[in-house]
Amino acid sequence: MAMNSSKPPGARQIYETLREQVIAGVFGEDGLLPSSRALAVELGISRTTVTVAYEQLLAEGFITVRQGARPRVASAVVDRGVPDSRPKRSGPIRLSAYGERIRSVPVWRDQVANQLVADFRYGDLAPSDFPAGIWKRAMNAVMARRPGPLVYNDPRGSRRLRVALQGYLWRARTLRCELNQIMIVNGSQQGLDLCARLLLDPADRFVIENPCYAMARHVFSGTGALAVPIAVDGEGLKTDMLRGVEARLAYVTPSHQFPLGGVMTISRRRQLIEWARQNGAYVIEDDYDSEYRYDINPVPPLHGLGNSDNVVYLGTISKTLSPTLRIGYLVVPPDLQEVFATAKQLIDRHSPVAEQEALASLIESGAYESHVRRVRRLNGERRQTLLNRLRLAFGDRIAIEGADAGLHIVVRLADLPSVLELALIEEARRIGIGLHSVTSLYDPAIAEAQSDRLSLVMGYSALEIRQIERGVELLAQAVASVKGRLDERTR
Ligand SMILES: Cc1ncc(COP(=O)(O)O)c(C=O)c1O
Numbered sequence: 001m002a003m004n005s006s007k008p009p010g011a012r013q014i015y016e017t018l019r020e021q022v023i024a025g026v027f028g029e030d031g032l033l034p035s036s037r038a039l040a041v042e043l044g045i046s047r048t049t050v051t052v053a054y055e056q057l058l059a060e061g062f063i064t065v066r067q068g069a070r071p072r073v074a075s076a077v078v079d080r081g082v083p084d085s086r087p088k089r090s091g092p093i094r095l096s097a098y099g100e101r102i103r104s105v106p107v108w109r110d111q112v113a114n115q116l117v118a119d120f121r122y123g124d125l126a127p128s129d130f131p132a133g134i135w136k137r138a139m140n141a142v143m144a145r146r147p148g149p150l151v152y153n154d155p156r157g158s159r160r161l162r163v164a165l166q167g168y169l170w171r172a173r174t175l176r177c178e179l180n181q182i183m184i185v186n187g188s189q190q191g192l193d194l195c196a197r198l199l200l201d202p203a204d205r206f207v208i209e210n211p212c213y214a215m216a217r218h219v220f221s222g223t224g225a226l227a228v229p230i231a232v233d234g235e236g237l238k239t240d241m242l243r244g245v246e247a248r249l250a251y252v253t254p255s256h257q258f259p260l261g262g263v264m265t266i267s268r269r270r271q272l273i274e275w276a277r278q279n280g281a282y283v284i285e286d287d288y289d290s291e292y293r294y295d296i297n298p299v300p301p302l303h304g305l306g307n308s309d310n311v312v313y314l315g316t317i318s319k320t321l322s323p324t325l326r327i328g329y330l331v332v333p334p335d336l337q338e339v340f341a342t343a344k345q346l347i348d349r350h351s352p353v354a355e356q357e358a359l360a361s362l363i364e365s366g367a368y369e370s371h372v373r374r375v376r377r378l379n380g381e382r383r384q385t386l387l388n389r390l391r392l393a394f395g396d397r398i399a400i401e402g403a404d405a406g407l408h409i410v411v412r413l414a415d416l417p418s419v420l421e422l423a424l425i426e427e428a429r430r431i432g433i434g435l436h437s438v439t440s441l442y443d444p445a446i447a448e449a450q451s452d453r454l455s456l457v458m459g460y461s462a463l464e465i466r467q468i469e470r471g472v473e474l475l476a477q478a479v480a481s482v483k484g485r486l487d488e489r490t491r
Pocket residue numbers: 122123186187188189190213253258286288315316317318323327328
């Protein structure tokens with residue numbers, strides 16, 4: 001019996017493993033388990049430990065035991081069958097229109113098990129950057145005060161956190177708002193979902209950057225509304241292309257366009273707000289990584305230009321503290337406060353309270369802002385290493401975009417055409433690095449906006465410096481080998 005631990009197993013572990021195996025039908029036709037003596041020898045433990053596990057299985061009706069014979073899977077378990085033999089449903093599954101629309105969206109899979117030298121996947125943070133001691137103390141302090149009254153809380157989130165964020169947004173982002181405009185959500189993804197539910201109907205139109213953050217496009221398309229993709233350049237969304245466009249909302253990442261990295265100029269910001277005002281549309285401003293600006297101070301948000309009655313602002317701690325905490329926040333226009341709170345209440349009542357209180361205490365004490373300064377410095381070092389190493393390896397055979405801000409860059413490789421993207425990604429994975437495509441972030445119907453040179457989005461915030469160094473060496477190796485094959489074919 002294989003046990004996944006190097007220590008000798010205890011009775012509980014043996015019981016759980018055998019129970020799982022019995023249910024999965026591992027013991028075959030005759031249903032015979034090993035004798036307690038044989039199993040004890042195999043595992044190098046005392047026979048009593050095995051007997052305790054068998055007695056538990058017997059008591060729960062999983063096995064039968066006869067004096068002097070090997071234990072056997074109980075017939076009731078065999079008759080109930082293993083999962084694969086469950087009756088098959090007749091006909092196709094029936095989903096709602098929403099279910100049908102979202103069913104082709106790929107499900108995020110945990111990729112921690114990947115044994116790569118370096119994965120340049122965007123969106124992850126380095127575990128060593130998390131301020132574990134500070135967070136633990138903050139959580140302990142919260143738990144020492146709890147349990148207070150065990151009652152449902154305000155759907156808009158902890159008042160203490162909202163007050164703390166109100167000050168933070170003013171200090172760090174020059175964003176001023178009323179307390180009731182702030183709402184805590186489970187990551188900005190839930191904020192996007194609320195916007196989609198409340199602001200879009202089937203067949204409505206929404207403006208989205210091309211290329212864009214795919215999780216936003218999926219959530220808006222899920223409503224049955226239709227995307228109006230608008231190209232971006234180094235200055236963000238090309239707002240002159242909004243002329244004549246009628247839409248209910250426009251989703252933008254003005255501080256650092258995802259993925260190409262442009263920062264939206266003030267004149268385009270004004271044009272966008274003006275377009276929204278004339279169309280009765282909302283601007284959804286996703287300010288997901290604005291804390292990371294390396295050359296100058298962070299650029300102020302678009303919220304605050306004009307009267308902001310048509311801007312929904314989204315912030316998150318996924319890029320500063322951890323994406324696992326699932327804490328984000330919205331600043332909604334005053335006349336939408338009530339309905340956003342109602343929708344949040346109907347979805348999940350409110351976000352978990354203890355983590356909100358812990359975050360509030362970090363912001364109140366200044367620990368959050370000094371942590372942000374620290375991770376900005378660490379990510380600045382990673383970014384610089386990546387840029388230096390790429391220059392060293394590729395010289396002028398590479399173009400780099402979006403490096404002034406955020407936690408990722410886009411690289412365009414002069415050596416390879418974009419049709420070889422998959423070949424390069426596969427070759428890279430074979431030799432130990434994870435590369436990620438920009439192509440998949442474009443609207444499939446509008447291919448001409450794309451470069452014909454192979455482009456990659458390279459996140460660096462989860463990597464140690466030596467992983468970045470080795471990762472770039474391997475990238476150069478992968479590019480050389482794919483280019484070699486290409487040259488051979490064209491010779
Ligand atoms: C454009 C953009 N918005 C938001 C997020 C963060 O989402 P969340 O707050 O749901 O973790 C990301 C994360 O990668 C992102 O790239």
